Every structure is written in C-alpha cells, then in structure tokens.
Amino acid sequence: MKxxxxxxxxxxxxxxxGSQDAFIPNDLIEITEAEADALRAPSAPTIDDLRALTQxxxxxxxxxxxxxxxxxxxxxxxxxxxxxxxDMWASAANFKRISPFIMSAAAALNKTPExxxxxxxxxxxxxx
Numbered sequence: 001m002k003x004x005x006x007x008x009x010x011x012x013x014x015x016x017x018g019s020q021d022a023f024i025p026n027d028l029i030e031i032t033e034a035e036a037d038a039l040r041a042p043s044a045p046t047i048d049d050l051r052a053l054t055q056x057x058x059x060x061x062x063x064x065x066x067x068x069x070x071x072x073x074x075x076x077x078x079x080x081x082x083x084x085x086x087d088m089w090a091s092a093a094n095f096k097r098i099s100p101f102i103m104s105a106a107a108a109l110n111k112t113p114e115x116x117x118x119x120x121x122x123x124x125x126x127x128x
Contacts, residue, residue: 003033005039054096067122078105102116
C-alpha cells in the first residue's frame with residue numbers, strides 16, 4: 001500500500017501497483033507505515049483532558065477542603081462574592097474541576113492547578 005496523509009493528519013491508503021495513482025490528490029503527503037500507525041493510534045489523554053472530566057459531589061468537595069484546612073479560606077472568599085456565586089456554593093450538586101468558579105477561586109487563593117487537583121483527588125476518595 002502507498003500511504004499518505006492530509007494536513008489534518010488523516011491517513012489515506014492506495015494500492016501499491018499504481019492502479020489508483022490517478023485518484024491521489026496533489027495535497028496529500030506520502031508517509032511511511034510507521035508514520036501511518038502513529039497517526040492511527042489513539043492519543044493518550046492530556047492532563048487538561050483529565051481535568052475536564054473530573055467532578056465530584058459538592059459534599060465531597062467541601063469535606064476535602066475541610067481536610068486540607070482550606071474550607072474557611074474558600075468560604076471567606078465566597079462570602080464576599082456576588083449573590084449568584086453564593087447561591088451556587090450553597091446549592092450546587094457537584095463541582096467540576098474545569099469550571100469558571102473553581103478556576104477563579106483557585107486564582108484568588110493563589111492555588112496551583114496541582115493543588116486544585118489534590119483537592120479533587122481527595123474528594124473523590126471520600127465515600128461517606
């Protein structure tokens with residue numbers, strides 16, 4: 001097989017005997033079998049992909065903050081926030097790792113992404 005890719009990395013295969021050469025678009029780039037295999041392989045999720053999927057119940061999140069001695073700092077921050085933020089804190093069913101609330105609260109408290117990850121990691125281990 002003759003292997004090609006387009007600019008987006010999609011792999012195309014054509015017969016080696018040249019019978020399909022007339023159908024090969026000029027914008028395709030010829031590649032090796034190893035390059036084609038690499039393009040076909042599913043990519044591992046990035047840390048940002050994993051962060052985007054992470055969420056926990058509100059009670060788990062708040063308990064993790066308590067365990068890490070961060071609860072009072074977060075609640076002080078919330079108490080000075082707008083009404084919508086205070087309502088969300090009081091009634092949210094869950095918290096998502098990548099959310100405007102979590103990201104802005106972390107920034108206001110000078111917490112690194114890794115420190116926020118730790119809160120969620122602990123929260124997800126809490127079962128009751």
